Amino acid sequence: MLTLGIETSCDETGIGLIDDDCILANVVSSQLAHTKYGGVVPELAARNHIRTIIPVMKNAFDVARHRLDDVELISVTRGPGLMGALLVGLSIAKSLAIALKKPMIGVNHLEGHVYALSLAPQKPQYPYLILLVSGGHTELVLVKEEFKYQTLGRTVDDACGEAFDKVAKILGLPYPGGPYIEKEARTGNAENVRLPVPKPGGFNFSYAGLKTAVLYYTKDHQDYNLSDVAASFQESALEHLIQVTERALDHVRVEHLGVVGGVSVNKRLRERFTELSMRKSIHLYLPDIQHCTDNGVMIARAGARRFRKYGPSSLTVDAVAREALDALT
Ligand SMILES: Nc1ncnc2c1ncn2[C@@H]1O[C@H](COP(=O)(O)OP(=O)(O)OP(=O)(O)O)[C@@H](O)[C@H]1O
Ligand SMILES: [Mg+2]
Numbered sequence: 001m002l003t004l005g006i007e008t009s010c011d012e013t014g015i016g017l018i019d020d021d022c023i024l025a026n027v028v029s030s031q032l033a034h035t036k037y038g039g040v041v042p043e044l045a046a047r048n049h050i051r052t053i054i055p056v057m058k059n060a061f062d063v064a065r066h067r068l069d070d071v072e073l074i075s076v077t078r079g080p081g082l083m084g085a086l087l088v089g090l091s092i093a094k095s096l097a098i099a100l101k102k103p104m105i106g107v108n109h110l111e112g113h114v115y116a117l118s119l120a121p122q123k124p125q126y127p128y129l130i131l132l133v134s135g136g137h138t139e140l141v142l143v144k145e146e147f148k149y150q151t152l153g154r155t156v157d158d159a160c161g162e163a164f165d166k167v168a169k170i171l172g173l174p175y176p177g178g179p180y181i182e183k184e185a186r187t188g189n190a191e192n193v194r195l196p197v198p199k200p201g202g203f204n205f206s207y208a209g210l211k212t213a214v215l216y217y218t219k220d221h222q223d224y225n226l227s228d229v230a231a232s233f234q235e236s237a238l239e240h241l242i243q244v245t246e247r248a249l250d251h252v253r254v255e256h257l258g259v260v261g262g263v264s265v266n267k268r269l270r271e272r273f274t275e276l277s278m279r280k281s282i283h284l285y286l287p288d289i290q291h292c293t294d295n296g297v298m299i300a301r302a303g304a305r306r307f308r309k310y311g312p313s314s315l316t317v318d319a320v321a322r323e324a325l326d327a328l329t
Contacts, residue, residue, distance in 0.1 A: 075303020
């Protein structure tokens with residue numbers, strides 16, 4: 001089934017085309033307009049989606065060597081995300097569904113991140129644990145069977161990706177900060193800067209304290225070494241993910257773990273979770289790098305799977321700013 005995936009929940013305009021297991025095109029345009037503000041400006045994001053979505057879609061169809069008429073299902077992110085940004089994708093999807101007389105399905109963005117795993121050759125077996133670690137979310141979710149989620153814990157303040165972005169801003173690095181922190185950390189020595197590992201308890205996460213600790217460190221040490229601070233922050237941030245995930249693994253006793261979302265691009269994260277999986281004798285699944293941050297292919301994949309079981313969405317489907325995975329049925 002040739003599925004068009006449309007992703008506009010934040011500052012990436014993503015169009016994906018898949019035909020069952022085959023990825024035909026994955027075109028993502030990341031908005032640079034937010035860089036000078038050090039974070040995403042919601043209205044700018046919506047305006048940029050309006051400007052770029054048609055060229056990005058044209059590009060994706062060229063890459064896939066298909067025409068709009070070939071599409072059999074239109075899958076679109078309906079939330080969670082920025083309202084104005086989501087409405088651009090939803091409006092395009094509905095217009096296409098009416099014009100092409102094809103079914104449309106609204107997809108939860110977080111479920112899209114989970115389905116990035118099903119684009120890789122090795123797919124996790126149910127039940128499995130998911131660590132979703134992105135710009136807006138950091139949570140542990142037990143996937144009991146397809147579409148049946150149970151959230152075990154989540155961040156009580158900042159998301160992990162958000163903490164990377166805010167710490168990058170404190171250190172004078174560009175937005176989005178995750179890749180810049182990772183690059184600086186490569187040449188730094190984490191041992192030279194003592195930062196705390198957060199301990200919020202249960203299966204929850206917390207990044208506000210660690211971020212504030214970086215702020216105070218930089219204020220108290222005017223001549224701080226940027227690479228050492230980046231390395232120490234990254235180690236504490238990842239150690240926190242490892243500790244809470246290990247506790248959850250001991251609790252639910254599953255043998256399959258997936259780590260998804262934008263922060264799962266991070267090579268040091270991949271190393272740390274590979275070590276964890278070997279220590280716990282479990283199977284680890286990570287999406288391909290190009291499917292970690294927001295993209296249309298993961299939305300196409302999640303929509304195609306849901307459509308097979310539940311059929312299309314109504315054309316009155318609305319955008320939602322928030323929607324937890326375990327609220328889905
Ligand atoms: N190499 C990296 N190391 C650490 N963090 C990274 C890296 N690359 C990207 N990130 C972070 O990933 C985040 C973006 O991920 P993603 O696109 O999944 O988030 P989002 O869609 O904005 O949030 P959500 O999916 O929760 O709505 C940003 O916070 C970014 O800094
Ligand atoms: Mg995302």
